[in-house]
Amino acid sequence: MTQVIDGKLIAEDVLTGVKKATSELVATTGIIPGIAVVIVGEDPASQVYVASKGRKARECGFHSVQHTLDETTSEEDLVALVESLNADEAIHGILVQLPLPKHIDAARIIQTISPDKDVDGFNFINVGKIGTGEVETAFVPCTPAGSMIMIERIHGRDLSGLNAVVVGRSNIVGKPMANLLLAANATVTIAHSRTKDLPALCRTADILVAAVGRPQMVKGDWVKPGATVIDVGINRIPAPEKGEGKTRLVGDVDYPEAAKVAGAITPVPGGVGPMTIAMLMANTLKSAYRTAGKPVPR
């Protein structure tokens, strides 16, 4: 029987832990974890993400601030805002919602965020820590971090002897995912658009992570029987069966086919997505505990 890895349920578990640890931190130190989310422009998808991040933060008992800036905001003004948030003692996590308008250098903005408040884990310091196996002291990017928790639920923390294939090499998902799998002792291959015979490579995977951005690309016969399949993709496709002009969300994996072969698989929606936001809260909590000089309770 294929196990469906329920991201909503596991995310709720993570968030329950975050809420409890927040109450403990507030009661013992008076420190309230604070998160600032910055959005530039009016991209509708980004607005939905930002609103749900703010909502979750408040549910966790955090101090949550949103800065909504006009599409025409200059790079210098955005740098100045990030620097003021770096200096703000009430803020432990800073998230600048991507993508940014084209006239702003996103890389510069990311590197302006203090590594100690970089709860997205994109700053070079955190990237470097993950690349050198210093995972415990780093802020790990939320999507790969959430995917690892799901993998842990199936295989435990030590992935010795398991082959992992990550399809996708982005800085946000593919590369940090591969580093985390490596740090957990898996034997890791990273595949991308130039990889030869991708289906055959995928069939070698005990753990297959798809982070491609191509709807239902990974077919059932790409999956090794019994493998764990983590589908990071979020793609909107037409759904004429729901009515004219309607759409639905699918992953990068052909779920109906792959679910027949896999040992465990994440659905879309309800898989990696909810984990990503839960890990953002967990990272902000970690930052607040660090400020207090305390380890985060497990």
Ligand code: NDP
């Ligand atoms: P990117 O577009 O940055 O990277 C996609 C990667 O897939 C690239 O490395 C690219 O290769 C590779 N690729 C593209 N086409 C092929 C192909 N035909 N065969 C093999 N590899 C291919 O995407 P992201 O990493 O940012 O996101 C990936 C997916 O995950 C998207 O669907 C996105 O929406 C989703 N996502 C979901 C999140 C969540 O919370 N669940 C969070 C973040 C992303 P190359 O480098 O050679 O171009």
